Amino acid sequence: MKIIVAIKQVPERDAQVRIDGSGKWIEESDVQYAMNESDAYALEEALQLKEKNGGEVIVLSAGPERVGTTIREALAKGADRAIHVDADDLGGKDALGVAQLLAEAIKPENPDLVLTGLQSDDLGYGQTGVILAELLNVPHASLILHVEKTGDGLKVKRELEAGWFQEIEVPLPAVLTIQSGGNKLRYATLMGIKKAKSKEMRVVNAAELNGAGAPVATLDGIALPQKQRSTQMIEGDAKQAAATLAEKLKFEVRVL
């Protein structure tokens, strides 16, 4: 199976964020970047499918030069080669615009399967995979925890809400969006890191792809969230704070 895994580089989970001068995004120099979590699970699923069924795993990522480090990480974990859609202006695109770039990069490869995480940890649109399926005119299934190759297609386990699941038969080629937690993530080995340096990373300039028109959904600005409840912050060292909290639980919340 030829599998393309679309991964996104996102600010690290616990990054402290400041709003930048434009008021539309965060101060990028403040933050460290990492592979989006559910995309890491998509990569893991792809590597396991290859180990079981043979084939090739190609990672695909769009973004500025810095996404190269995340691509190298995927190569070090075992992906065979990579495509980097080089673009500095993704912030101004909507989910459809980014998916159009990815679809254009995918089409010439004719993969059997495209995997991606179900949602990004930064923008959280949760749409790229599903839009990709529509643009590539192939079936899809979302929120997938487990993938099994059958005769000429796949049997996948989809997560529903509140502890329910469902099995779906999906013919190939297809797109799946992968939910976190279905597999255990592997670490890159030293050998893997060494090998990654010599693996092919093809850079495609986004301007050369048949990209999108004007965005349909535009981001006007970002702000810090408004508090939904008034929070009493309890000060003091750990011991004092714990004692104060216990008192409040006893006399204000009355649960002790």
Place this chain on the structure above:
Amino acid sequence: MSGVWVVLEDRDGRVSRVSWEALAAGQALAAKAGLALHAAVVGAATEPLAKEASAKSVAKVARIEHALLERYTSDGYTAALHQFLASEKPEYVVFPHTYQVRDFAPALAARMNEVLISDVVGIDDGPTFKRQLMQGRLVGSYRHAGDGPCLISVQAGAFRAGAVEAGSAEVTTFAPTIEASQIRTKPGEPFRGSAQTVDLASAPMIVSVGRGIKEAENLPLVEELAGALGAELAASRPICDNGWLPMERQVGSSGQTVSPKLYLAIGISGAIQHLVGMKGSQCIVAINKDPDAPIFEVADYGIVGDLFEVVPALTEAIKAAKG
């Protein structure tokens, strides 16, 4: 152009709670834009749902009905709703932000060269749509710039389910053209993951643990606290993903929804997916080292500090307070 259409979803044969919340969002949007509010139900036998919907203060209820829509598939729903929207030409389409909607609405939007504005938590004048970014650390304001319908999905709990008054609406039926060959995937019967032996929903107190605990070996710290309180132990998704606690103890959109008297969140940053499962709790206490963690936005009491110091001290203090 025909106003605001809200697409309702069923749960066990009834219109789901989040669908009523979506209808409330649609009502707010219709009022701002000066448009009529309508509701649509989709399926193979939609009469009971349509009956429920038509008893609300909406102008029209459409039954989008076809035998091939008996079981949900993305292909079936996308085709049916695409035809419906092409004929109705609404300004706005509102969905509840459910797993099902997430599975087809982005494709439906793309088919019309549109983009779903997903997981909306508020609607302002303009209209601009507010949605969370960076796991709830920021809120973005979005605007629709396309020529076609503006599609939005609404986060669970963001609008009040009871906000739409009773009424009596006209019911119409729309029969889409769908061929069996258009439905490419074959969905199976939904099943429960494992026997549910822990009923978090009825627990009066819950101690819930997140990534901040770092290692499975550190779990006894929170177990002791839960023991001292007489509380059930729960967790955010990553803890269950790692297999440190069973899935049945997970709180959030993919786990259980709880509203205990006391919810003590330890080392949980408060991603949206977790908050939707617990923000209805009567009292929320958060202990986290990051003062900017979104969990503090919903907390009644907060301690910014190292949980490895605060939690053992709290266990002792609770034991002492219980005397």
